Amino acid sequence: MKIVAMAARKGGCGKSTLTTHLAVAAIQDSKRVAIVDLDPQATVAEWADERGDDPPDVISSQPARLSKLLESMRGAYDLVLIDTPPTTGEADRMAIGAADLVLVPTRIQTSDIAAVLRSIDKASAQEKPTFVVFNDEAPSRRKTVAEETRSVLAQRGIEVAPQVIHSRIIYGESQDASKTALEVDPKSVAADEIRALYGWLTQQLNQQTNKPHNRQVAG
Template sequence: MRTIAIISQKGGAGKTTLAIHLAAAAAESVALIVDTDPQATASRWGEWRKGADPEIIDCGAPTLLAGKLSKAAELGGELAVIDTPPHADAMARQAARLADLILVPCRPKAFDLAAIEATAELVKASHKPAFVVLMAGPPRAPLIYQEAADVIEGSFGLQLAPVMLPERAAFHHSTAQGRTADEFDHDGKAACESRWWKRTAISSGGKVWWSIQ
């Protein structure tokens, strides 16, 4: 079972939004979300979803995470997306240790970019392939994104994912209804951007880590 950890030590970075859209994009696989955040945002979204895939399981302690993933794999899980809480070193480190791939959501703003320094250190210590996913920025702001890329790649030595999810009202409206942006407005811009995960490959060191094609 492939395992992707969504990690950011800063709150409000878009971890849950990324987790639910990433898992939903893997419709061809048996995907699940492991909600390790005490706020249980992903679990609440699952309740609003009324049982539709992806499945969401709770995990409140780092020591339980390996067992939860193992059980999910035994039951046929093919992809697990771990949604981690902010300011939680123990859970984030355990998620990073168990993951095949780490994604770090980040808004392209000065305070958010400065705050990923701690996350960058955690990611590097894990020795796992990792990418920063820019979230909730202006849809059209090439200079802002270039400046963000310079900080992420130049100052922190992390790679940028070839996919980003800009600020779109559809993300807010859809999650409040237990849906994804694609389900909310299939032809909308947010839906098209979230579907990029289905056709975009993320590769590092000659190995493709993410691709649904």
Template structure:
């Protein structure tokens, strides 16, 4: 079983969108997945309620119980991929998620304030030894220069950048509000293709 932690100190960075689409892509690819929602706002859990009985599984857990929750997922439901969705401005939750993870993803919009928030996460990751990548999210169309500048800003902090980006796509927002993912409302759309491409890349990182 592999564990992916989605962490960011900035609210609105797209952590939950990333978590939902990775877990759904995993499940659609015949690798049963579980989303562990450690955010008190429980956005991922609400999505799971709207989704009903359709996979992936969504469970909630306080950060202090994260290890036990992962172990329970390991023993039940044949789960092969765990995706941890963390709250912003919560170092304890992020540290626990990083400690449990095989791969850490840090979503960030390619904007100055968002990129500045990477500094705190970079500090946390410095001695973790965990592979970690910034995933640029909500990227405007044709923003080649913004991507280049964001990539350089991340590198200055010692962070690598995922080669796959998520654009500012309506399908990400519309699908989440219905308990779905982008591929379920338009399988040929740009959002669905980006999610599929990201999952393919993540699988390669997990080996």
């Protein structure tokens, strides 16, 4: 079972939407998928409630129970995504500690990037493979902005996922309907972006398979 922590210190970056879309992409790849929702706002849990019996399974939990919960899930799932609240605290620390890989979604804005650096520092302290994902980027914005930001982060040793996820109406509309762009319009550009990001994520997780890794949650 692979575990991915979705960590973002700043709210409004589309983290929960990205989490649900990656989960559905994995389901469409015939993976058994669950999301652990550590956010007290329970955005993902409420999204799942409206889906009825449609996967993924979503489990609301508290940080203190995360370690035991994940242990009980082993063997039942291929991939678990942990959605964390947009604040510094126990949930963030426990999720990163339990993860095989950490994704840090962010908008390309100065205040958002500053928050990213704090998330990266925490993940690095726990020696977890960590990647920034440029999310909710305006399609009309010149592409060089993302490349310039990617270059600046690279100078600090921070890796960025190759796929940029752009702001598109279908993300919000599908989320409001407790669906995803992958389900509402599988041939959309949004769906293609998510599948590309999921494919890259799968490659990164597979690369971790043979590497020594401490999977215990930091105490």
